[in-house]
Amino acid sequence: MKIVILGAGVSGHTAALILRRKLGRAHSITVVSPKPKWNWIPSNIWVGIGKMKDHQVTFDLAPVYKKLGVEFVLSKAVEIHPEGDSTTERPFVTVESTDPSTAGTRSNIDYDYLINATGPKLNFEATPGLGPEGYSLSVCTVEHAMETAQRLEQIVLEMKAGKAKTFVIGTGHGLCTCEGAAFEYVFNLEFELRQRGVRDKARIIFLTNEAELGDFGVDGMYLQNAGHISPSSLFAESLFHERGVESIIGAHVHRVDATKLEYETLDGTRGELEFNFAMLLPPFSGVNMAAFDNAGNDISSELFNPGKFMKVDAEYTAKPYEDWAPSDWPKTYQTKYPNVFAVGIAFAPPHQISRPRETPNGTKIAPAPPRTGMPSAIMGRAVANSIADMIRNKSTKATHAASMADMGAACIASAGNSFLSGSAAAITMYPIIPDFSKYPGYGRSVPYTTGEIGLAGHWIKYLLHVAFIYKAKALPFWWVVPE
Numbered sequence: 001m002k003i004v005i006l007g008a009g010v011s012g013h014t015a016a017l018i019l020r021r022k023l024g025r026a027h028s029i030t031v032v033s034p035k036p037k038w039n040w041i042p043s044n045i046w047v048g049i050g051k052m053k054d055h056q057v058t059f060d061l062a063p064v065y066k067k068l069g070v071e072f073v074l075s076k077a078v079e080i081h082p083e084g085d086s087t088t089e090r091p092f093v094t095v096e097s098t099d100p101s102t103a104g105t106r107s108n109i110d111y112d113y114l115i116n117a118t119g120p121k122l123n124f125e126a127t128p129g130l131g132p133e134g135y136s137l138s139v140c141t142v143e144h145a146m147e148t149a150q151r152l153e154q155i156v157l158e159m160k161a162g163k164a165k166t167f168v169i170g171t172g173h174g175l176c177t178c179e180g181a182a183f184e185y186v187f188n189l190e191f192e193l194r195q196r197g198v199r200d201k202a203r204i205i206f207l208t209n210e211a212e213l214g215d216f217g218v219d220g221m222y223l224q225n226a227g228h229i230s231p232s233s234l235f236a237e238s239l240f241h242e243r244g245v246e247s248i249i250g251a252h253v254h255r256v257d258a259t260k261l262e263y264e265t266l267d268g269t270r271g272e273l274e275f276n277f278a279m280l281l282p283p284f285s286g287v288n289m290a291a292f293d294n295a296g297n298d299i300s301s302e303l304f305n306p307g308k309f310m311k312v313d314a315e316y317t318a319k320p321y322e323d324w325a326p327s328d329w330p331k332t333y334q335t336k337y338p339n340v341f342a343v344g345i346a347f348a349p350p351h352q353i354s355r356p357r358e359t360p361n362g363t364k365i366a367p368a369p370p371r372t373g374m375p376s377a378i379m380g381r382a383v384a385n386s387i388a389d390m391i392r393n394k395s396t397k398a399t400h401a402a403s404m405a406d407m408g409a410a411c412i413a414s415a416g417n418s419f420l421s422g423s424a425a426a427i428t429m430y431p432i433i434p435d436f437s438k439y440p441g442y443g444r445s446v447p448y449t450t451g452e453i454g455l456a457g458h459w460i461k462y463l464l465h466v467a468f469i470y471k472a473k474a475l476p477f478w479w480v481v482p483e
Helices: 012-020 041-048 061-068 142-160 179-195 232-243 374-393 454-474
Strands: 004-005 028-033 036-040 058-060 069-082 090-098 104-111 111-117 120-122 165-171 201-206 224-225 227-232 246-248 251-256 260-265 270-274 277-281 282-284 340-343 409-414 424-429 450-454
Touching: 004 012, 004 340, 012 374, 012 454, 028 061, 028 282, 036 061, 041 142, 041 179, 061 069, 061 104, 061 165, 069 340, 111 424, 142 179, 142 277, 165 179, 165 251, 165 340, 179 201, 179 232, 179 277, 201 270, 224 277, 227 232, 227 270, 232 277, 232 424, 251 277, 340 374, 374 409, 409 454, 450 454
Parallel strands: 004 028, 004 111, 028 069, 111 340, 165 201, 165 277, 201 246
Antiparallel strands: 036 058, 069 090, 090 104, 120 282, 224 227, 224 450, 251 260, 260 270, 409 424, 424 450
């Protein structure tokens, strides 16, 4: 059998490692990725403040896959033909080379099983002037993070010369996700400016599409700490107050210019904010792939939603927030084709997790559901195990489930990188999707939804950085490191 995996991020790479371990060499595994390196993205925030270099969060994929006996194709997927075409009945994907020596060349790769783990397209275009090609910075890729660190170094030198500066950190669109990354960056920035002795010359503003601090795109949560239960909004607000970081919540950025941005808040108020340094995360869309049936008809709308995310076994019927249910969320990540799966950011969520809102002017401000890191890896593992079982049992039925409605998550949110005086917020949550019928009043299990901040959290964050890169390199006994 031939398994093709599109994408070598957390979910795709996890699936490749597990499939290679589960299946003998008689079964081929091919990974298609437009990038030659693997990047541990959660540590890009540390690259973006100058605490790590690019080589500490990346490594070359080709040697790892060669060692494992996995074929690696340096290309991007552009078409899926799940029924084959007029020349072949075998399903295949069309890929376009990103290798400098063959860039732009297209070829077809046939498959028996396909995993779409392409991750997101960073949709900077959604907000005029957003992103490194415009007037703001990013930590979404290691290249972006290095550029951000260089700009920070320049601006700190100006501050040491006596100049006051305004920093705006957050989300650059009302439909962004990954608010947690912006949260981490703003507090690492604040910590770094204190360490460098220029905090008194900095005004730091956190601008977010969250309706309240601590929403994180999961509708907030109630955290248990030392026997006390409090909302995550209180947990977050106390940290902002303690660190002297201002906040603008429920905000959509309309445009970014060289020294200022225009935004609108949930009450319909529009404002301008001048800055010297802006790190604003973009919204995500799916990568630009098309799908065709065996007659050559475009069936992209059958496989993808308008945002280019792949439809799986979720309930996509539009319904009001009050009717959302945990059962709406996918379990097996199979598409309408039993041998095609989508995991991580590539799958289409049925709806947001946080309550969707819009301004009186009709501007939508609704955090998209986060599905990166630990959830992505768990999905990759579940789908890999299902495919291994389907091959052995000659079945079309997926055998493993990984619904976010039945899945917990642990997050270590860095708030300062130092082994002696740093800190991080350690947050656990179960389940990711609130279930008020099972957990009345809170939506989640109180004993398993906790939050605590301190130096120990930073040590755990760093140890996880080391452990996950060790695992991703498929070093001895890599499989003992959990997802």
